[in-house]
Amino acid sequence: MxxxxxxxxxxxxxxxxxxxxxxxxxxxxxxxxxxxxxxxxxxxxxxxxxxxxxxxxxxxxxxxxxxxxxxxxxxxxxxxFKSQGNALIPDSPAEQALMYQRMFEGLVFYEKLNAVIYYKWFVPEEERHDSALTRNKEALATELKLWEGYLKKLGSGSYLAGKSFSLADVTVFPTVAYLFRFGLSAERYPVLGEYYALLKDRPSIKASWPPHWLENTKGQDTLKEI
Amino acid sequence: MxxxxxxxxxxxxxxxxxxxxxxxxxxxxxxxxxxxxxxxxxxxxxxxxxxxxxxxxxxxxxxxxxxxxxxxxxxxxxxxFKSQGNALIPDSPAEQALMYQRMFEGLVFYEKLNAVIYYKWFVPEEERHDSALTRNKEALATELKLWEGYLKKLGSGSYLAGKSFSLADVTVFPTVAYLFRFGLSAERYPVLGEYYALLKDRPSIKASWPPHWLENTKGQDTLKEI
Missing domain, CATH: 3.40.30.10 (Glutaredoxin)
Incomplete structure (x- = not known):
């Protein structure tokens, strides 16, 4: 097919x-x-x-x-392919609302991550400012606290939109995996750490794990202090 | 309701x-x-x-x-509210594909517009660079040409995903209206100008037209030369 x-x-x-x-x-x-x-x-x-x-x-x-x-x-x-494989949009209006909301906040999350880890890649050397990078790091920390709070409110073992895995997880999990690959501390962000652990061995995620992460299992420590 | x-x-x-x-x-x-x-x-x-x-x-x-x-x-x-009012997601897979694609490209379009018209608002004075603003303007011009091409390919009188008004228009029209409010030349971008003219009097759009644009009908000329 x-x-x-x-x-x-x-x-x-x-x-x-x-x-x-x-x-x-x-x-x-x-x-x-x-x-x-x-x-x-x-x-x-x-x-x-x-x-x-x-x-x-x-x-x-x-x-x-x-x-x-x-x-x-x-x-x-x-x-x-609505009726094939796993349904990725929940039926209940409340979970749907949360799913859509988290999916699109996920774009902000991803952008704030990139603005830190790819700052040098995005900004030409002569336009870089320590003040901008510091601000980007603070914005990422604020963002991380929001997501910690979102997951905490849903309770242990929850997906981003509630009890079922949804498009919110499909779209946001790669950002979370990136965060930990770049050294985010699961001690500082325990709820995100738990979410990462819950999902990383899910078959769809394992089957699509970035091949160069498998080759080189050691990530970077860029986000250690965030 | x-x-x-x-x-x-x-x-x-x-x-x-x-x-x-x-x-x-x-x-x-x-x-x-x-x-x-x-x-x-x-x-x-x-x-x-x-x-x-x-x-x-x-x-x-x-x-x-x-x-x-x-x-x-x-x-x-x-x-x-799927069956209430106008259906905003087309049935045909081809139009659906185009609708989703244009909706999300619409976020890039909107970002590139903001990076020009709100450059000073987004970037603190001591971090501003003429080179960055020039690059943002070039990126907006490139983006505008893409959208001119997309609409041109669909033919006169088309909406963004084809023959029917869809979520792509709901989400992207405000960006297009903003472009013209900020002085974009319909002579330089005739297909976007035609699209704007096609939609601006649609009841849903007219009913929600920004009130301060009605009070002050004169826009700005920031984008005149783009």
């Missing part, structure tokens, strides 16, 4: 990972995929540009339908 | 406007709402913080369900 799908992706990119988790959850294994290298700038290759004029990964195609944005692809897959 | 809904909003904020358009499209007139002033920092008031820990507008509540993010609120309203 998934033979009419193609995913061009990069290892460890949270947006790519979101789509891969969604594909696993919807039992869409067997899709065509190609791992490209950001370092070699393969995301700017003609093969990518043919699908994605922005030259970004993921680039995703299902038949003639192109859905490159990771959130768009997750929504699309859930909508097209 | 909409008496159990409350929207706290600010005039001319594209995220607030998205939710207001969705409410109109779903025939949910009659909701409680309160116009707050960003200038007076009313978005940081306790009334907002009680609903929205981020202290941002929109802040939206339906019964006990809180959905503050504008995209989340649009999805939630469409899901909860």
């Amino acid at each position: 998934a033979k009419d799908m193609t995913l061009l992706w990069g290892s460890g990119s949270p947006p790519c990972w979101r789509v891969m988790i969604a594909l696993e959850e919807k039992n869409l294994q067997g899709y065509n995929h190609k791992l490209l290298s950001f370092d070699k700038k393969e995301h700017k290759s003609q093969e990518v540009l043919d699908i994605n004029p922005r030259g970004q990964l993921p680039s995703f195609k299902h038949g003639d339908n192109i859905v490159n944005d990771s959130y768009a692809a997750c929504f699309y897959l859930e909508s097209q | 909409a008496k159990d809904m409350t929207l706290l909003w600010g005039s001319g904020s594209p995220p607030c406007w998205r939710v207001m358009i969705a409410l109109e499209e779903k025939n949910l007139q009659g909701y409680n709402h309160k116009l707050l002033s960003f200038d007076k920092k009313e978005h940081k008031s306790q009334e907002v913080l009680d609903i929205n820990p981020r202290g941002q507008l929109p802040s939206f509540k339906h019964g006990d369900n809180i959905v503050n993010d504008s995209y989340a609120a649009c999805f939630y309203l469409e899901s909860q």
Whole structure:
């Protein structure tokens, strides 16, 4: 069934990972995929540009339908394969409200993470300011406290929108995994640590774990003091 | 029906406007709402913080369900009131794919607009660089060309995902309206100009038009040269 799908992706990119988790959850294994290298700038290759004029990964195609944005692809897959694999949108209005809300706050979370760990990558050298990086770190710490609180309120063993795994987890888990890969302290953020531990061995997540993280299991300590 | 809904909003904020358009499209007139002033920092008031820990507008509540993010609120309203008012998610997989894709590219579009018109607001004086603002303007121009191309490809009179008005238009139209309010040239971007003209008198959009734009019909010319 998934033979009419193609995913061009990069290892460890949270947006790519979101789509891969969604594909696993919807039992869409067997899709065509190609791992490209950001370092070699393969995301700017003609093969990518043919699908994605922005030259970004993921680039995703299902038949003639192109859905490159990771959130768009997750929504699309859930909508097209509603009754296949795991349902990723809860039925109850309250859980749905929470799911949508957390999914979109997840974009802010991801942005605040990037503004710290990729500050040098995003900002040319002559435009960098210690004051900006300090502010970004403070904003990330504030954000982390929000998410600690959200999960704490739901109680131990909860997913982001409540009792069931949903699109909120599909889209936000890769950000959480990145945080710990970059040295976030599970002692300082125990509830996020518990959430990470709850999800990291889930089959869809394990099956799509970034290959270069498997090769090199040691992460960085950039976020140790956050 | 909409008496159990409350929207706290600010005039001319594209995220607030998205939710207001969705409410109109779903025939949910009659909701409680309160116009707050960003200038007076009313978005940081306790009334907002009680609903929205981020202290941002929109802040939206339906019964006990809180959905503050504008995209989340649009999805939630469409899901909860699927058969009421206008259907905002097309049935055909191809149009659905395009709708999701354009919605999420719409967030990039909005961000690139803000990075130009609110550069001084976002960046403290001592961290500003002409080189950064120039780069942001170039990025906005590139983005505008993408959207001109998207609409051109669909043909005259099209909405963003094809023949029917959808969540893509609900979420992206306010960005387009902002562009023209800030002086974008419809001669330079004729297809976007045509799209703007097609939508600006749609009942849901007219009913939710920013009140301070009605009071002061003259915009700014910030984007004249883009």
